[in-house]
Amino acid sequence: GAGVSQSPSNKVTEKGKDVELRCDPISGHTALYWYRQSLGQGLEFLIYFQGNSAPDKSGLPSDRFSAERTGGSVSTLTIQRTQQEDSAVYLCASSLAGTANTGELFFGEGSRLTVL
Amino acid sequence: AQSVTQPDIHITVSEGASLELRCNYSYGATPYLFWYVQSPGQGLQLLLKYFSGDTLVQGIKGFEAEFKRSQSSFNLRKPSVHWSDAAEYFCAVGAPTGRRALTFGSGTRLQVQP
Numbered sequence: 294g295a296g297v298s299q300s301p302s303n304k305v306t307e308k309g310k311d312v313e314l315r316c317d318p319i320s321g322h323t324a325l326y327w328y329r330q331s332l333g334q335g336l337e338f339l340i341y342f343q344g345n346s347a348p349d350k351s352g353l354p355s356d357r358f359s360a361e362r363t364g365g366s367v368s369t370l371t372i373q374r375t376q377q378e379d380s381a382v383y384l385c386a387s388s389l390a391g392t393a394n395t396g397e398l399f400f401g402e403g404s405r406l407t408v409l
Numbered sequence: 410a411q412s413v414t415q416p417d418i419h420i421t422v423s424e425g426a427s428l429e430l431r432c433n434y435s436y437g438a439t440p441y442l443f444w445y446v447q448s449p450g451q452g453l454q455l456l457l458k459y460f461s462g463d464t465l466v467q468g469i470k471g472f473e474a475e476f477k478r479s480q481s482s483f484n485l486r487k488p489s490v491h492w493s494d495a496a497e498y499f500c501a502v503g504a505p506t507g508r509r510a511l512t513f514g515s516g517t518r519l520q521v522q523p
Contacts, residue, residue: 297452326510335415335499335515336453349509384453398445398511400452 295319297401299385305407306375314370314404318387325368326388326398327360331381339383342368375408382406411436411502413514421520422490430485430517432474432500441503442483443511444474448496456498459483470494495521 298317306312318325327339338352342362353359357375362368372379382405386398412435422428434440444456457468464476474485483500497518501511 328513333418333515335413336501336513338510338512341510351509386453397455397458398453400445400454402450402452 297385297387297399299383299401299404301404302402303405303407305409307409308377309374311371311373312375312406314372314383314385314406316368316370316385316387316401318366318368318385319399320366322387322389322399323365324388324390325362326386327368327370328384328386329381330384330403336384339370372406375406377408380406380408411440411504411509411512413500413502413512415498415500415514415517417517418515419518419520421522423522424492425489428485428487428490428494428519430498430500430519432483432485432514433481434483434500434502435481436502436504438505439478441505442474442476443501443503444468444472444483444485445499445501445513446470446496447499447516453499456485490519490521492521492523495519 300315325342328336340360341349344365345362357373360370382403384403386400388398414433442459445453447453456472457466459466459476467473472487476483497516499516500514503511
């Protein structure tokens with residue numbers, strides 16, 4: 294597709310279960326970002342990839358959160374032992390830029406996670 | 410550390426009226442500044458950005474923003490609002506060092522009355 298694709302678009306899970314969220318960036322975009330948007334709050338930065346490496350993972354809220362990117366393309370965000378406070382919309386973005394801050398970010402429509 | 414404050418959570422304007430959305434940033438030097446818009450059911454889209462130079466920048470959809478160093482502000486403006494401008498608007502700041510991703514504000518939800 295032409296844009297950033299995220300799946301699933303909606304995920305309902307029970308507390309304590311693990312979830313995986315997938316992001317397929319725009320082809321050729323070297324930078325990939327994960328943000329979290331909670332109700333009534335702004336976008337909270339989680340992790341930034343440049344190629345397959347993550348120069349900045351300072352935003353991951355706990356060790357239950359991890360992310361990987363393979364082949365410089367698809368990324369997976371994994372949340373282990375989900376908690377109710379993990380409920381949010383998880384946004385993925387990609388960029389052509391070689392640095393974290395100068396390029397236009399292209400966002401996907403997000404994966405809405407609800408933890409019961 | 411970089412941070413962004415959008416003091417207005419929700420703003421309502423009449424169609425055809427002018428608009429100004431406030432954004433204040435905190436950063437030790439001149440940062441890179443951005444405005445994004447999130448329309449219902451859509452992903453965020455870049456409206457405009459400021460890196461350096463002319464402090465008044467023009468964006469898409471008739472929006473503009475002015476960087477004021479003395480006030481640490483980057484307010485978004487539009488002279489005449491259209492009903493289709495109803496959306497959530499996010500200001501973002503980036504450090505010129507390039508090692509950290511953008512920091513976004515909490516957003517301002519714009520409602521447009523007919």
